[in-house]
Amino acid sequence: MPSMDSGNFKQSQHNSNINKPKSEHFARRQNIEQQRKALPIAAVEKLLLEEVRNNDTLIIVGETGSGKTTQLPQYLNNGGFCRDGGIIGITQPRRVAAVTVAKRVAEECGVALGQKVGYAIRFEDVTSSSTRIKYMTDGLLLREALLDSYLSKYSVIIVDEAHERTVHTDVLLGLLKTVQKTRSKGVSDAVKNGMPLEKHNGSEVFSTLKQCRGKKLSPLKIIIMSASLDARVFSEYFGGARAVHVQGRQYPVDILYTRQPETDYVDATLITIFQIHMEEGPGDILVFLTGQEEIESAERLVHERLPQLSESKRKLLTFPIFSSLPSEKQMKVFMPTPIGFRKVILATNIAETSVTIPGIKYVIDPGMVKVRTYEASTGIEPLIIVKTSKAQALQRSGRAGREGPGKCYRLYPESEFDKLKDSTTPEIKRCNLSNVILHLKALGVDDIIGFDFIEQPDRIAIIKSMELLFLLGALTDESKLSDPVGQRMARLPLDPIYSKALIIASEFNCLEEMLIVVAMLSVESIFYAPREKLEESRIALKSFSSPEGDHLTLLNVYRASDEFLQKSNLVNSKEKAEKNLRKWCKENFINSRSLKHARDIHSQIQRNAEQMNLHVTSCGDDMLPFRRCLAASFFLNAALKQPDGTYRALSSGLTVQIHPSSVLFRTKPECIIFDELVRTNHNYIRNISRIDYLWLAELAPQCYALQE
Ligand SMILES: Nc1ncnc2c1ncn2[C@@H]1O[C@H](COP(=O)(O)OP(=O)(O)OP(=O)(O)O)[C@@H](O)[C@H]1O
Numbered sequence: 001m002p003s004m005d006s007g008n009f010k011q012s013q014h015n016s017n018i019n020k021p022k023s024e025h026f027a028r029r030q031n032i033e034q035q036r037k038a039l040p041i042a043a044v045e046k047l048l049l050e051e052v053r054n055n056d057t058l059i060i061v062g063e064t065g066s067g068k069t070t071q072l073p074q075y076l077n078n079g080g081f082c083r084d085g086g087i088i089g090i091t092q093p094r095r096v097a098a099v100t101v102a103k104r105v106a107e108e109c110g111v112a113l114g115q116k117v118g119y120a121i122r123f124e125d126v127t128s129s130s131t132r133i134k135y136m137t138d139g140l141l142l143r144e145a146l147l148d149s150y151l152s153k154y155s156v157i158i159v160d161e162a163h164e165r166t167v168h169t170d171v172l173l174g175l176l177k178t179v180q181k182t183r184s185k186g187v188s189d190a191v192k193n194g195m196p197l198e199k200h201n202g203s204e205v206f207s208t209l210k211q212c213r214g215k216k217l218s219p220l221k222i223i224i225m226s227a228s229l230d231a232r233v234f235s236e237y238f239g240g241a242r243a244v245h246v247q248g249r250q251y252p253v254d255i256l257y258t259r260q261p262e263t264d265y266v267d268a269t270l271i272t273i274f275q276i277h278m279e280e281g282p283g284d285i286l287v288f289l290t291g292q293e294e295i296e297s298a299e300r301l302v303h304e305r306l307p308q309l310s311e312s313k314r315k316l317l318t319f320p321i322f323s324s325l326p327s328e329k330q331m332k333v334f335m336p337t338p339i340g341f342r343k344v345i346l347a348t349n350i351a352e353t354s355v356t357i358p359g360i361k362y363v364i365d366p367g368m369v370k371v372r373t374y375e376a377s378t379g380i381e382p383l384i385i386v387k388t389s390k391a392q393a394l395q396r397s398g399r400a401g402r403e404g405p406g407k408c409y410r411l412y413p414e415s416e417f418d419k420l421k422d423s424t425t426p427e428i429k430r431c432n433l434s435n436v437i438l439h440l441k442a443l444g445v446d447d448i449i450g451f452d453f454i455e456q457p458d459r460i461a462i463i464k465s466m467e468l469l470f471l472l473g474a475l476t477d478e479s480k481l482s483d484p485v486g487q488r489m490a491r492l493p494l495d496p497i498y499s500k501a502l503i504i505a506s507e508f509n510c511l512e513e514m515l516i517v518v519a520m521l522s523v524e525s526i527f528y529a530p531r532e533k534l535e536e537s538r539i540a541l542k543s544f545s546s547p548e549g550d551h552l553t554l555l556n557v558y559r560a561s562d563e564f565l566q567k568s569n570l571v572n573s574k575e576k577a578e579k580n581l582r583k584w585c586k587e588n589f590i591n592s593r594s595l596k597h598a599r600d601i602h603s604q605i606q607r608n609a610e611q612m613n614l615h616v617t618s619c620g621d622d623m624l625p626f627r628r629c630l631a632a633s634f635f636l637n638a639a640l641k642q643p644d645g646t647y648r649a650l651s652s653g654l655t656v657q658i659h660p661s662s663v664l665f666r667t668k669p670e671c672i673i674f675d676e677l678v679r680t681n682h683n684y685i686r687n688i689s690r691i692d693y694l695w696l697a698e699l700a701p702q703c704y705a706l707q708e
Pocket residue numbers: 039062063064065066067068069070071100101104226227250353354355356358398401402403
């Protein structure tokens with residue numbers, strides 16, 4: 001076993017064990033040490049190190065829970081791959097995995113988080129100059145590449161959970177391939193030029209090289225990892241890279257199927273939760289649902305049914321986890337369950353890979369997932385609920401059996417499992433590519449169609465997205481990133497239309513308003529209207545609503561909540577003021593979780609805007625500049641009223657209808673812009689504002705012209 005670095009342990013300020021009695025702390029460390037030794041991967045530590053030394057690219061496939069994510073980076077660090085200050089970077093598709101795994105590994109190493117072991121996610125960097133093992137999201141590493149195109153501080157990059165094939169993972173793979181080639185070329189050029197090379201860990205290190213701008217670079221080691229990977233695809237992409245399999249799983253997981261298909265999977269989920277609770281032994285339950293609304297309604301239903309149980313059986317706690325939940329709330333699911341209680345975690349696929357949630361013994365998997373799709377012909381990105389792939393089902397069951405034997409209840413017959421797709425369609429094949437293109441252009445990749453993607457995105461989707469970027473002014477006639485609009489848009493972590501709105505809002509003197517509106521548009525449903533209180537919720541909405549539309553209505557809600565919070569802060573503690581705000585939200589039928597998320601996004605994007613020297617000024621009481629600014633940025637989503645009361649979306653020609661939740665549902669103005677198009681049984685448009693038709697030709701002449 002490699003020796004554990006306990007050097008920082010005693011001085012650590014942040015170490016969670018610091019106040020624990022010595023004996024308790026010692027027992028926990030011993031326990032962790034034993035757990036580490038028992039992991040299947042521990043038996044092949046030396047072998048894996050040899051493989052990494054001998055291969056610049058390695059693919060590792062191993063069962064869920066075998067120890068890949070937590071152990072391999074530690075083995076590499078102990079094996080000398082961080083000598084000379086190199087960092088081992090491990091990417092995860094999701095923030096929650098990056099954070100929780102980093103915490104666990106810091107604990108295993110006995111160091112304070114942010115020292116030897118750290119993490120970085122968008123807007124949160126818990127690393128320091130001594131960090132050697134760094135967990136991060138794949139999106140974050142891509143952003144780092146904008147600042148350092150050689151990723152020169154990394155000696156090894158591990159792309160974890162590569163089977164998920166997020167759009168960020170796919171772009172990252174292409175980028176890493178180029179970086180690896182450039183860095184290796186640096187070495188071979190150095191050899192050609194007779195430059196002395198030092199041998200170290202099987203890699204050559206060179207000290208001065210013009211191509212690398214004098215930076216000390218070693219060839220980059222790339223490791224692709226997952227439990228459910230088609231190793232062949234990745235191996236071929238990396239020119240026949242070596243693939244190794246880590247055998248063995250830690251604890252068995254019993255898989256149970258239903259006899260018949262379920263007609264209502266949410267109801268079947270509730271029945272299964274209570275069945276486990278009543279009939280099975282101790283252990284927490286992890287449930288996979290498709291989204292915030294489904295989770296919140298399942299949570300309500302669990303609480304409605306609890307009083308029907310005997311008093312001793314009512315000790316059931318529910319915890320939701322989905323991506324738009326503020327991170328401190330997400331972290332609650334990782335807290336130990338109080339003695340005598342059973343915890344039910346209602347999660348989206350955010351908890352599907354990499355994470356270990358302590359206490360989970362039972363997993364309920366209805367087999368469904370919500371995905372965004374993209375129709376290049378109309379530019380619509382509908383969210384649809386589809387069946388999971390086999391790879392996802394495997395990952396979900398893998399969340400049980402991490403601390404002991406577990407059970408996974410798949411709410412569909414076994415014959416259905418056999419029919420599932422092996423893996424999920426890569427996101428790059430079903431998403432709007434404008435963000436990817438913006439990013440690649442900012443990285444200096446001009447020929448997008450020629451970029452070496454692991455799987456080529458649809459050509460029409462590329463062309464459509466380029467067209468969109470051109471119309472937004474992000475690309476020049478030569479398809480280069482424009483300066484400053486395109487350059488600035490690439491720096492903002494938002495959808496291109498929102499980025500454009502912020503950039504031009506500073507010219508219209510309404511950036512203060514636009515920052516709020518973009519933050520509010522970035523979260524799921526601010527308003528909620530329970531069926532039994534529809535009339536009351538309508539009255540509440542009226543007190544905020546603006547005759548100009550939903551954007552100004554959202555602005556009114558944000559400002560009213562801000563005013564309330566500020567007043568409350570004057571006479572209360574911070575906690576009390578926040579509690580009062582939640583009460584205020586409830587009274588006004590506002591989703592307090594979504595509002596909190598919007599407040600976080602607001603402070604983040606305001607910081608971005610200030611860093612870019614954009615002027616954060618307000619248009620005051622005159623909202624005309626703000627509405628003109630909406631027209632100048634959302635012009636691609638403009639629509640005109642038809643005689644029958646429906647609308648024609650001007651850029652796609654689609655017939656659309658105003659969603660009943662809009663404040664303009666009854667007024668139906670002549671010309672509008674909208675934020676999104678949702679496809680149910682109708683093409684509904686949501687978040688709408690009234691504009692003047694003439695503004696389109698004036699503010700977006702690249703798209704619209706006045707007819708003589
Ligand atoms: N936060 C944690 N608390 C308790 N045990 C943990 C924690 N994180 C990891 N473990 C233990 O370490 C084991 C290995 O976890 P690790 O994430 O390294 O596995 P993995 O092979 O990467 O799995 P996956 O493919 O599911 O991500 C887990 O099965 C669990 O027993």
